Amino acid sequence: MSEPVLRLDGLTKRFGGLTAVDRVSLSFAPGTLHAVIGPNGAGKTTLFNLISGLLPADGGRIFFRGRDITGLKPHEVSRLGIKRTLQVKSVFPRLSVAENLWITAQAKQRFLNPLRSAGRYRETREKVERTLDQIGLAALASRAAGTLSYGDVALLEIGMAIISDPELLLLDEPICGMSPAETERAVEKIRALALEVDIIIIEHDMQVVFGLASDITVMAQGGVLASGTPQQIAEDERVREAYLGRPEDEDYVEEEAHA
């Protein structure tokens, strides 16, 4: 087996008395779309926050392509090619759609020229135009991102992920809050993206997860409950009991509705 793109070794995060992420050891194989699921409070987003450097870990280590990245700052992690989206859709609201993409593409430059006009970076501009076409937001390029509909913001987020040339993409509930039509569009984009980039996705919509992912990890109460192929997960007794089997869980109800 080739070297994992991301390896977590006993990763731990405590908030006061609560252990949000509890000695998580996971390996993410390259060339896969890996979904992380689990009930609310299972520690999925905290896991992403640890990987992307937004939170310092209390224990354990993170390896990206064999390199120890534990303790790096968010911008350092980002410059290695690990990009992420946030659960609460999060763009630059007063910048235009095109500017959002522009600064995302340009951000990896160490030197940000203070005097050259941003419009004169031809390569970046062309990249922005390509990405606008790719995500279907070309018509809204000059709109302030804060005035977009929720689904369009989510598409912009995906565009920002694409334009940053990621090597590993962490998507935190990318389709949360989307209409069925928007969901379909976004899932298509993610599927196309997964052909080029390794993706780890947190998602609640079971139909989407089982339709997209080649590997699934189930988290519960900060720990890893099970990890395997979609089929293994669907058949796993512990998963059924702890996660899918609880009738009051809204994800369960959702899954039933889709079934």
Added chain:
Amino acid sequence: MITRARVERVLFLAFAAFMLAVPWLVPALTNPFWVDVIAEILIWSLFAASVNLLFGYVGLLSFGQALYFGFGMYGVAIATTDLGLSFWPAFIFGILAAVVMAWVTGIFAVRLTWHYFAIITVVFSLIFYFLALSMKWLTGGDDGISFTLPPTFSIGGTSLSFTSATFQYFFILATVSLCFYLKYRLIESPLGKAFMAIRDNDVRASLIGLNTYRIRLVAFLIAGFLAGVSGALFAFFGRYASATYMFYQVSGEGVVWAIVGGAGTLLGPIVGTSLFIVIRELVSTHWEHHSLIVGVMAILVVIFAPRGIVGLWRDSLGRVFEPHGRPAEYELRTEP
């Protein structure tokens, strides 16, 4: 066709023509002392621009910019009196003093944001205000330092200096214009876009790979530079430096000018500063409580026109020329 961009360009050219004609036009129309008032407005506009760069473009509200203004001022005064430097070295010395001070304080200040940042900038400026008051041997304490103006240029036997009101005006106009031009270039540049990205969403900015600490520090240094230039100019203009200009009330005025004019707009600080200094000049001779007007206007603008006078103006232009265009106001959407 009349478009919004053309209207704005014509207005800008008219404004530029007026500024160039001030030394002849103003004495012809009214009391010549208004030439000096306009020069003073230019200097303080640059100070407001320093606040605006931090607040309007990087999202850091500094209540301590007077510190760097004061350092620019004292730098010039100390350089000309104690060090015996001529005009240009003294000018540069003043600006450098402000930038170095911004660097020393910025290292600590930009680790914080929002109210913590506002508080630490006030604290720094108060510390140095009281230090300046007590270090009489260097700063002259309450009395400040008065100095004799060195000539700006001397070629052969002739020299040009601030003693000529017209030269003084044009020197200030040229320096302030150059700084505003640099700020304009900055805003349009990659670094400027990074500033605005951090202003809008600093967590996201760090996730796309921007070093938010370093970029905020750079912004703080540039703001210190702008405040330093305005302080140095003001020292030459008044032939005087005093700790009173380092007091936080001066910082607060800069904040009010920038916000009322329009934070996050290039020319907002000029509009806000002009408005309040003209009001001060017109009203203060008749009524000592003119700052009440300032307060009421600041409150009204913050509540009814959060993007200031320039924002109001843009919105109304937008309604005239693009009635069905994009909305000028945006909403923050954080949840579905």
